[in-house]
Amino acid sequence: MPPPMLNDALFNFIGATPTPFHAVANLGSILQSAGFTILHENQEWQIEPEGRYALVRNGSLIAFTTGSGDFHREGFRLLGAHTDSPSLQLKPHPRAPSSPYLQFSVEKYGGALLNTWFDRELSLAGRVTVLADSGLACSCLIDFQEPVLYVPSLAIHLDRKANEGREINVQNDLSPVLAQSVSSEEQWHALLLERINTLNEDLTARSVLGYDLFCYDCSPPRFFGLDKKFICGPRLDNLLSCFIGLQALLDKDNTANCMLIFTNHEEIGSTSSSGALSNFAVSVLSRICGSLENHAISMNRSFFISLDNAHASHPNYIDKADTDHQVILNHGPVIKINSSQRYCSNSRSGAIFRLLCREAGVSPQNFIMRSDMACGSTIGPLTSAELGVEGVDVGVPTWAMHSIREVTGAMDPELLYQVSHHFFNRDDLVVISDI
Numbered sequence: 001m002p003p004p005m006l007n008d009a010l011f012n013f014i015g016a017t018p019t020p021f022h023a024v025a026n027l028g029s030i031l032q033s034a035g036f037t038i039l040h041e042n043q044e045w046q047i048e049p050e051g052r053y054a055l056v057r058n059g060s061l062i063a064f065t066t067g068s069g070d071f072h073r074e075g076f077r078l079l080g081a082h083t084d085s086p087s088l089q090l091k092p093h094p095r096a097p098s099s100p101y102l103q104f105s106v107e108k109y110g111g112a113l114l115n116t117w118f119d120r121e122l123s124l125a126g127r128v129t130v131l132a133d134s135g136l137a138c139s140c141l142i143d144f145q146e147p148v149l150y151v152p153s154l155a156i157h158l159d160r161k162a163n164e165g166r167e168i169n170v171q172n173d174l175s176p177v178l179a180q181s182v183s184s185e186e187q188w189h190a191l192l193l194e195r196i197n198t199l200n201e202d203l204t205a206r207s208v209l210g211y212d213l214f215c216y217d218c219s220p221p222r223f224f225g226l227d228k229k230f231i232c233g234p235r236l237d238n239l240l241s242c243f244i245g246l247q248a249l250l251d252k253d254n255t256a257n258c259m260l261i262f263t264n265h266e267e268i269g270s271t272s273s274s275g276a277l278s279n280f281a282v283s284v285l286s287r288i289c290g291s292l293e294n295h296a297i298s299m300n301r302s303f304f305i306s307l308d309n310a311h312a313s314h315p316n317y318i319d320k321a322d323t324d325h326q327v328i329l330n331h332g333p334v335i336k337i338n339s340s341q342r343y344c345s346n347s348r349s350g351a352i353f354r355l356l357c358r359e360a361g362v363s364p365q366n367f368i369m370r371s372d373m374a375c376g377s378t379i380g381p382l383t384s385a386e387l388g389v390e391g392v393d394v395g396v397p398t399w400a401m402h403s404i405r406e407v408t409g410a411m412d413p414e415l416l417y418q419v420s421h422h423f424f425n426r427d428d429l430v431v432i433s434d435i
Contacts, residue, residue: 059264075301082266110267304391306380
């Protein structure tokens with residue numbers, strides 16, 4: 001897919017994907033349209049050579065293709081990412097009706113850059129579980145798509161020290177305004193039910209049992225800069241990686257064993273039934289391989305690339321980066337390195353990725369945190385440890401990570417795609433021998 005078309009498709013995907021639940025629904029729909037068979041964990045599987053399969057679990061998705069030979073023993077080309085992004089999540093009940101407005105308190109989901117959530121038109125999306133007229137409980141996706149929320153700042157006239165580093169209290173300061181005419185929880189539930197029933201013709205929902213609803217920036221991604229060399233948009237971390245991995249798998253033209261592992265809850269630690277610390281990937285690979293022996297051999301012959309956005313050196317805060325390891329937008333994918341294995345990269349796995357880049361005609365970069373600053377992490381070391389497979393952490397260079405709108409280079413999605421596509425299409429996995 002040419003770079004302009006790739007970025008246009010990326011923008012459309014991000015615009016239609018406000019939550020992890022929408023991410024796996026959209027990814028699953030695209031995969032099914034491309035001929036992938038949807039599997040279910042509570043059913044028996046028949047995995048065939050040269051097959052294409054996908055399954056979902058609570059905001060996570062795994063998709064894989066099998067080769068034409070003994071796919072148990074050929075190893076897998078594994079590519080991982082996470083489906084969630086930092087956000088503000090609504091609490092179950094509205095705030096006490098002491099004001100003339102309908103408001104919700106929110107919880108901070110992940111490490112959101114909180115000051116970026118003020119004074120923006122926000123929408124609301126997520127998953128709602130309802131009781132239907134049939135007596136069955138079912139979960140439905142909901143997306144208001146248009147601006148329905150707003151978190152107004154306090155005017156500087158009322159807070160003269162607002163520009164001097166005021167602390168943000170999530171409980172008190174970030175309660176979004178939803179409405180003035182809706183004043184009770186009953187009316188709020190009625191509004192949700194009306195929207196759900198409108199969107200689902202075959203369902204008549206009669207009561208709300210619970211929901212996971214997230215605020216999100218509904219402004220679309222766009223190019224900026226005099227030369228249009230930059231991209232800004234919501235949820236680039238990490239929907240960009242999910243989209244690039246998906247596109248690389250769809251465009252694969254060989255019969256290698258390839259797998260996408262897209263997990264939920266990375267931003268809050270990955271400890272859940274569908275996070276990177278769950279048994280999701282291990283369970284799927286065990287069922288594919290069929291025996292403990294085959295599974296062990298397959299994982300020893302596999303390689304894992306964890307895709308997650310990387311910090312680009314900030315032009316206004318040069319002292320926050322290791323000046324010997326500058327990371328620049330539009331200069332290629334970034335290998336993330338940390339001696340404490342906060343990233344799963346090591347010298348050998350990094351060398352494998354550099355070789356893939358060289359073969360794909362792409363120049364990689366290195367990111368390493370200043371030695372006097374704490375380092376973040378990814379699903380990379382968690383998935384690598386759970387599977388027992390060697391891996392490398394890489395991603396596109398990014399400014400303003402965890403802001404409501406993040407920035408990367410206009411060429412960075414294409415450069416990451418080229419290497420990911422080559423990884424899936426290379427005749428053999430790269431093997432480095434120990435001497």
